[in-house]
Amino acid sequence: MSLVNAAVSSAVTIAEKRRGRLGQAIYAGRPQRVIERSFFALKSSTWLGVVSGFVEPVFYLLAFGLGVGQIIGNMTDGAGNPVSYTAYIAPALLATSAMNGAIYDSTWNVYFKMHFAKLYQTMLHTSLGSLDVAMGEIGWALLRGAIYAIGFMAVVTPMGVVTSWYGLLAIPAATLIAFGFASVGMAVTSYLKSLQQMNWVNFFLLPMFMFSGTFFPISLYPEPIQYVVMALPLWQGVEMIRGLMLGIIDGALFVHIAYFLLMTIAGLIFTTRRLTALFMR
Amino acid sequence: MTSDMIIAKDLKKVYGDFVAVDGINFTVKQGESFGLLGPNGAGKSTTMKMISSVSKRSSGELTILGKDPDKFGPEIRAHLGVVPQKDMLDRELKTWENLYTYGRFFGLSRKFLKPKVEELLAFAQLEEKRNDKVEELSGGMQRRLAIARGLVNEPEMLLLDEPTTGLDPQARHILWDRLFRLKEQGVTLVITTHYMDEAEQLCDRLIVMDKGKIMAEGSPAELIKKYSSKEVVEVRFGTDKNAQFADQLKKLADRIEVLPDRILVYTSHGEQTLEKISAQGMNPVTSLVRRSSLEDVFLRLTGRTLVD
Known part of the structure; x- marks a missing residue:
């Protein structure tokens, strides 16, 4: 066995290649290796948890779109054109689907890895940096959100709810939503210290899901409340995807994109700092 | 390098x-x-x-x-x-x-x-x-x-x-x-x-x-040599009685440590010391002669045992 001589350079030369680069103390350029580990973990995990997060929005679509929608009749979209109720809520549920996927991984799973599995300590014993770990874990949560979004699109498109070719852009948009939620989700989770506190996440998410223009337009609210809702990330996501799926492309779209880019970057910075503070003290 | x-x-x-x-x-x-x-x-x-x-x-x-x-x-x-x-x-x-x-x-x-x-x-x-x-x-x-x-x-x-x-x-x-x-x-x-x-x-x-x-x-050898004697005699007289033999034992050894459950007698010739202990009429319930270890070094340095 050649533990000392023959290939000793490999791990070391790989690490030394990054010498002198910006952020070399926190970033080794390998978040994809953290994602790879998640694929291994997924192989031996139960698929039920993965599937449940995906079917939930589909059930909502069936119950409200096909059920309640029959009673309601048509809605009007942002440009004043009539749309079926199913077509109105489908984009909102797609945004929710992306959010659910991202949040599930970046809250419960991250909490478990942080406090019970001690996975991040282990990773940080290698030549990975805290930004690699943050990006890898957020990247995984983002992938999950994106996969939920693709699955959701596959289910709803045959129902005729996508009325524009821009609708295809709903998938990258949903991925961006997942990125934002995953990134902030992991940052928030890093501050939570008990499972009770973890429930606060749900306490916040459920009303946001109900009232972010998901099932009815926010113009029904008094004006001050409208502004509160508009500040919430899910409303931003719902509006972004609704615009794309119904083919209403305007300046607001770029505001929504900027909102999620900002959310993503802020989440990444906070998560990296927290990982450093928690596990490299 | x-x-x-x-x-x-x-x-x-x-x-x-x-x-x-x-x-x-x-x-x-x-x-x-x-x-x-x-x-x-x-x-x-x-x-x-x-x-x-x-x-x-x-x-x-x-x-x-x-x-x-x-x-x-x-x-x-x-x-x-x-x-x-x-x-x-x-x-x-x-x-x-x-x-x-x-x-x-x-x-x-x-x-x-x-x-x-x-x-x-x-x-x-x-x-x-x-x-x-x-x-x-x-x-x-x-x-x-x-x-x-x-x-x-x-x-x-x-x-x-x-x-x-x-x-x-x-x-x-x-x-x-x-x-x-x-x-x-x-x-x-x-x-x-x-x-x-x-x-x-x-x-x-x-x-x-x-x-x-x-x-x-x-x-390990240097530390034992420096901070302890070559051998140790461990004697037990029973929990309440250990302390009363301390003064008498001290005269037979380089150094002693009185622990709650036993007395450690540090000496270069364990068996001889144990014979002297018996000859002086002290009859420990149990006795053991062993080589000094790092535990003894630690005890000497801190006055405490390693595993409390």
Whole structure:
């Protein structure tokens, strides 16, 4: 066995290649290796948890779109054109689907890895940096959100709810939503210290899901409340995807994109700092 | 590159008001097996974390392989193998996957890792368990897996925090044997332990730590020679009676330690001293003559036993 001589350079030369680069103390350029580990973990995990997060929005679509929608009749979209109720809520549920996927991984799973599995300590014993770990874990949560979004699109498109070719852009948009939620989700989770506190996440998410223009337009609210809702990330996501799926492309779209880019970057910075503070003290 | 693997000068770590490591100095040379001996809370694990470059020092100097861990964390960690106190294995993964993914974290290629993982499975005697999940492994197997994992990047220095705590005697001996082999291959070992027999078995040189400070430094034999006598007679008279014989015993020995359950009589000729004890009419319930150990060194230095 050649533990000392023959290939000793490999791990070391790989690490030394990054010498002198910006952020070399926190970033080794390998978040994809953290994602790879998640694929291994997924192989031996139960698929039920993965599937449940995906079917939930589909059930909502069936119950409200096909059920309640029959009673309601048509809605009007942002440009004043009539749309079926199913077509109105489908984009909102797609945004929710992306959010659910991202949040599930970046809250419960991250909490478990942080406090019970001690996975991040282990990773940080290698030549990975805290930004690699943050990006890898957020990247995984983002992938999950994106996969939920693709699955959701596959289910709803045959129902005729996508009325524009821009609708295809709903998938990258949903991925961006997942990125934002995953990134902030992991940052928030890093501050939570008990499972009770973890429930606060749900306490916040459920009303946001109900009232972010998901099932009815926010113009029904008094004006001050409208502004509160508009500040919430899910409303931003719902509006972004609704615009794309119904083919209403305007300046607001770029505001929504900027909102999620900002959310993503802020989440990444906070998560990296927290990982450093928690596990490299 | 220098042959000094670690240089610590006035190294300090403070958490809030608590001084975990209080200005320690030591050097670890290449190929050496270096021990940090001390009771729980002595600052061993904190020192270990600073060496692992996952914890920032509060003050003082620390150089690992010629580099400052504050600036070159990931780069230094590429040279190190870490076996943490709680194995921290990936319980979502199987044995083989634990080794493979850990190697991938270092950026190692598939081509390199495939044979490497096989080699490590053989080294850790876990070939049969490659497809088992971590919880299906025994404590000793888990510890061996943790050591194998620490070797995946072919480190020049392996850091082991309490490597045999919680293992049964047989598992400990298997583990010691594996560590000896590494040492023979020239891997520098840094080991924390609160077992003196482990320190005597594994360490060429060690520091004795207590309350964040270094109490003594040297090889196990040097320390015993310097701080203890060659042999020790342990006598028990019964819990209430031990103290009353103390004065009488003191005259027969270089030094004595009165512990709650027994008296340790330090002398160069144990059997002779024990004969004298009987001749003077003292009849201990049990008596034992043994060689001095690091436990005695620690007792001498701190007035306390290692495992309370």
